[in-house]
Amino acid sequence: MHRPxxxxxxxxSSVANADRIRRVARRIARERSAGSDLVIVVxxxxxxxxxxxxxxxxxxxxxxxxELDMLLATGEHQSxxxxxxxxxxxxxxxxxxxxxxxxxxxxxRYGRARIANVEPRRIRAEIERGNVVIVAGFQGQSAADADxxxxxxLGRGGSDTTAVALAAALxxxxxxxxxxVRGIYTADPxxxxxxxxxxxxxxxxxxxxxxxxxxVMQVRAVELGWVNDVVIEVLSSxxxxxxxxxxxxxxxxxxxxxxxxxxxxxxxxxxLVDVPDRxxxxxxxxxxxxxxxxxxxxIVQNVGHGGAxxxxxxxxxxxxxxxKKVLESLVRELGARELTTDASVAKVSIVGAGLHNAxxxxxxxxxxxxxxxxNIEMISTSEVRITCMIAEDELSTALAALHGAFELTRPDPVxxxxxxxxxx
Amino acid sequence: MHRPxxxxxxxxSSVANADRIRRVARRIARERSAGSDLVIVVxxxxxxxxxxxxxxxxxxxxxxxxELDMLLATGEHQSxxxxxxxxxxxxxxxxxxxxxxxxxxxxxRYGRARIANVEPRRIRAEIERGNVVIVAGFQGQSAADADxxxxxxLGRGGSDTTAVALAAALxxxxxxxxxxVRGIYTADPxxxxxxxxxxxxxxxxxxxxxxxxxxVMQVRAVELGWVNDVVIEVLSSxxxxxxxxxxxxxxxxxxxxxxxxxxxxxxxxxxLVDVPDRxxxxxxxxxxxxxxxxxxxxIVQNVGHGGAxxxxxxxxxxxxxxxKKVLESLVRELGARELTTDASVAKVSIVGAGLHNAxxxxxxxxxxxxxxxxNIEMISTSEVRITCMIAEDELSTALAALHGAFELTRPDPVxxxxxxxxxx
Numbered sequence: 051m052h053r054p055x056x057x058x059x060x061x062x063s064s065v066a067n068a069d070r071i072r073r074v075a076r077r078i079a080r081e082r083s084a085g086s087d088l089v090i091v092v093x094x095x096x097x098x099x100x101x102x103x104x105x106x107x108x109x110x111x112x113x114x115x116x117e118l119d120m121l122l123a124t125g126e127h128q129s130x131x132x133x134x135x136x137x138x139x140x141x142x143x144x145x146x147x148x149x150x151x152x153x154x155x156x157x158x159r160y161g162r163a164r165i166a167n168v169e170p171r172r173i174r175a176e177i178e179r180g181n182v183v184i185v186a187g188f189q190g191q192s193a194a195d196a197d198x199x200x201x202x203x204l205g206r207g208g209s210d211t212t213a214v215a216l217a218a219a220l221x222x223x224x225x226x227x228x229x230x231v232r233g234i235y236t237a238d239p240x241x242x243x244x245x246x247x248x249x250x251x252x253x254x255x256x257x258x259x260x261x262x263x264x265x266v267m268q269v270r271a272v273e274l275g276w277v278n279d280v281v282i283e284v285l286s287s288x289x290x291x292x293x294x295x296x297x298x299x300x301x302x303x304x305x306x307x308x309x310x311x312x313x314x315x316x317x318x319x320x321x322l323v324d325v326p327d328r329x330x331x332x333x334x335x336x337x338x339x340x341x342x343x344x345x346x347x348x349i350v351q352n353v354g355h356g357g358a359x360x361x362x363x364x365x366x367x368x369x370x371x372x373x374k375k376v377l378e379s380l381v382r383e384l385g386a387r388e389l390t391t392d393a394s395v396a397k398v399s400i401v402g403a404g405l406h407n408a409x410x411x412x413x414x415x416x417x418x419x420x421x422x423x424x425n426i427e428m429i430s431t432s433e434v435r436i437t438c439m440i441a442e443d444e445l446s447t448a449l450a451a452l453h454g455a456f457e458l459t460r461p462d463p464v465x466x467x468x469x470x471x472x473x474x
Numbered sequence: 475m476h477r478p479x480x481x482x483x484x485x486x487s488s489v490a491n492a493d494r495i496r497r498v499a500r501r502i503a504r505e506r507s508a509g510s511d512l513v514i515v516v517x518x519x520x521x522x523x524x525x526x527x528x529x530x531x532x533x534x535x536x537x538x539x540x541e542l543d544m545l546l547a548t549g550e551h552q553s554x555x556x557x558x559x560x561x562x563x564x565x566x567x568x569x570x571x572x573x574x575x576x577x578x579x580x581x582x583r584y585g586r587a588r589i590a591n592v593e594p595r596r597i598r599a600e601i602e603r604g605n606v607v608i609v610a611g612f613q614g615q616s617a618a619d620a621d622x623x624x625x626x627x628l629g630r631g632g633s634d635t636t637a638v639a640l641a642a643a644l645x646x647x648x649x650x651x652x653x654x655v656r657g658i659y660t661a662d663p664x665x666x667x668x669x670x671x672x673x674x675x676x677x678x679x680x681x682x683x684x685x686x687x688x689x690v691m692q693v694r695a696v697e698l699g700w701v702n703d704v705v706i707e708v709l710s711s712x713x714x715x716x717x718x719x720x721x722x723x724x725x726x727x728x729x730x731x732x733x734x735x736x737x738x739x740x741x742x743x744x745x746l747v748d749v750p751d752r753x754x755x756x757x758x759x760x761x762x763x764x765x766x767x768x769x770x771x772x773i774v775q776n777v778g779h780g781g782a783x784x785x786x787x788x789x790x791x792x793x794x795x796x797x798k799k800v801l802e803s804l805v806r807e808l809g810a811r812e813l814t815t816d817a818s819v820a821k822v823s824i825v826g827a828g829l830h831n832a833x834x835x836x837x838x839x840x841x842x843x844x845x846x847x848x849n850i851e852m853i854s855t856s857e858v859r860i861t862c863m864i865a866e867d868e869l870s871t872a873l874a875a876l877h878g879a880f881e882l883t884r885p886d887p888v889x890x891x892x893x894x895x896x897x898x
């Protein structure tokens with residue numbers, strides 16, 4: 051008989067203290083007694099990562115990236131051992147493994163490493179021995195050779211990626227991401243009370259939602275799931291309720307094409323006013339920003355007027371100060387008139403597979419915002435998304451208007467339920 | 475020109491918070507700019523180890539030994555990275571290494587591993603690159619083969635052992651143990667105000683002091699230093715003052731033979747009253763205690779009277795409960811009359827090389843205690859030590875009496891100063 055292999059990931063809030071760790075252990079024990087082999091991926095307890103960052107910054111303004119990774123990785127080591135101990139206390143055989151012990155190697159980039167390879171020999175051996183295997187998320191080592199091996203971390207939310215990568219390498223039957231929400235919604239339920247939980251969502255749509263600020267799952271984890279055909283279930287660690295499946299969506303043609311709304315407040319607008327309209331200007335602006343490690347999004351350049359043009363783009367709000375510093379020295383050099391910035395903006399997006407090929411969605415979006423009295427400051431589009439930048443204080447109004455306009459409360463025509471879980 | 479290689483170990487109180495870590499870094503930077511190559515061993519910050527133990531016990535009464543070691547080892551990983559960051563902030567090149575990265579392998583016994591081998595290839599390479607190398611103390615891995623490698627810890631104070639083992643493997647010129655005291659004293663200065671700091675002490679004497687409760691250094695570290703001829707300096711991390719050298723003592727014959735006093739409150743007395751005086755009884759008592767992992771010390775069996783005898787011994791105070799549980803079931807089986815225990819006792823010892831061969835010391839000790847009105851409950855001796863068990867509340871009186879009787883305030887006839895440091 052095939053014993054199902056399930057990968058489950060529990061985030062920091064699910065293991066924030068001893069009580070919650072025991073609760074997670076009980077949930078794992080239930081799944082175990084139902085007959086599954088289990089690989090559990092854990093994040094650091096609660097605010098541990100932030101506390102360690104604070105400690106590092108109390109020592110130096112610019113902690114070395116290598117040392118910081120080694121420091122942060124301890125958070126997941128700790129939670130992994132504690133979950134293992136809690137399982138022992140329930141009589142469940144378990145063993146915790148560091149990222150390196152779990153056979154996870156990365157490309158070696160500190161703070162934002164990508165998983166290069168997973169060699170789950172040790173995990174398989176421990177499963178064979180009857181152990182539930184607890185893997186410290188968020189990390190891997192830079193090389194298999196112990197003499198050069200460094201501890202590297204995968205960046206914020208990296209434990210999601212650990213879980214999906216392990217599910218792919220182990221050909222797991224299921225990959226469950228336990229979070230503090232019940233699944234993926236048509237919009238943030240804290241802002242849109244009518245928001246509805248989706249039973250299933252396609253990878254591409256999920257990617258856009260994640261890209262556009264829906265912080266349920268790390269973007270890279272979704273990409274990895276897509277490439278490896280891993281069906282991911284997002285569900286609550288605090289209640290027993292079906293979550294949302296992220297998978298190739300065979301019903302996409304029968305659906306309302308807008309699957310959900312995303313929004314992002316972590317954004318600031320930068321405008322270079324009256325930049326001379328000549329070749330090489332864009333490079334002169336964006337190369338120094340890239341060199342400073344600033345992520346630029348939503349670049350909009352208006353049609354030139356009288357040899358000059360306005361160039362606007364967005365940056366993460368926390369990086370606005372750094373971006374201003376880089377750009378202020380450029381303004382004169384470029385011959386621009388001035389630099390303006392606005393940190394009280396937000397992005398709102400409609401997301402759905404095939405939006406690009408279906409005419410009328412953009413017009414319907416702009417119309418709904420206009421009817422609600424919301425001014426659009428910038429627009430950008432992708433294959434599966436239309437995004438508008440608006441004033442931050444109009445975000446709730448905008449979301450409610452769009453949720454209504456695209457009838458997102460209406461149930462899916464075909465509800466794919468959790469029985470679809472084992473499909474690839 | 476020979477560049478001196480110095481191993482320095484900083485304990486938990488020296489790196490208890492960001493301020494102290496920066497202070498330690500400044501001290502290291504000074505030594506560095508004086509032209510030494512440096513390998514730094516650090517303990518976990520302040521009470522980190524105890525906090526992690528508390529956390530583990532909040533989850534389960536009996537944490538698995540393997541998981542506990544993996545959990546505790548994170549404390550030293552953290553402090554090592556933070557010291558490294560603090561050095562970077564001072565412009566000093568530095569890199570932190572875990573025990574495994576530093577090439578430390580152990581015999582694999584969780585919670586009390588012994589260092590089996592040190593292969594300092596990576597440390598040497600980092601020194602060549604110009605780095606100060608910060609090694610996480612207290613730990614090593616159980617095997618060089620990554621597939622079986624487990625993280626093991628060396629037990630309380632294990633960072634001392636890490637430092638001495640590295641000094642031996644690297645043939646370091648100096649091994650300095652920074653603590654919260656200025657060195658080794660003739661007695662605990664908190665209890666005996668007249669206590670005097672010793673400029674030098676022999677390995678064997680230091681071992682007895684450590685065994686008998688002087689908690690300045692881990693016993694195993696002293697043993698390792700002795701076997702490998704590592705000259706160890708114990709000194710304060712909070713002030714610039716010469717410490718105490720632990721080394722083969724060439725002046726031992728010229729000295730007052732009693733070098734110092736030790737005391738230990740962490741002790742409880744157990745007596746089996748009227749045990750039948752027949753072969754096999756001792757084994758019947760001590761085998762079950764050993765199986766329960768209880769350390770027994772100072773065994774005294776009185777001369778038999780009427781076919782029965784009293785058998786007394788000491789156990790660590792924290793293990794008295796467990797010892798009683800083991801023994802209570804034995805009392806009837808053995809035919810003993812009763813089991814009595816006393817947790818309000820203490821041991822006081824005089825320590826000095828050659829004590830055993832020099833008659834009169836025992837008599838002088840017993841006489842001094844009698845003159846001070848202190849009753850002796852048990853006596854044991856070794857090559858370099860005479861120990862008496864007394865009531866705990868008479869400890870200060872006993873120490874003062876012995877310090878006077880053996881003229882311990884008198885300076886050494888030949889003061890070996892820090893210039894002897896580089897000798898082997």
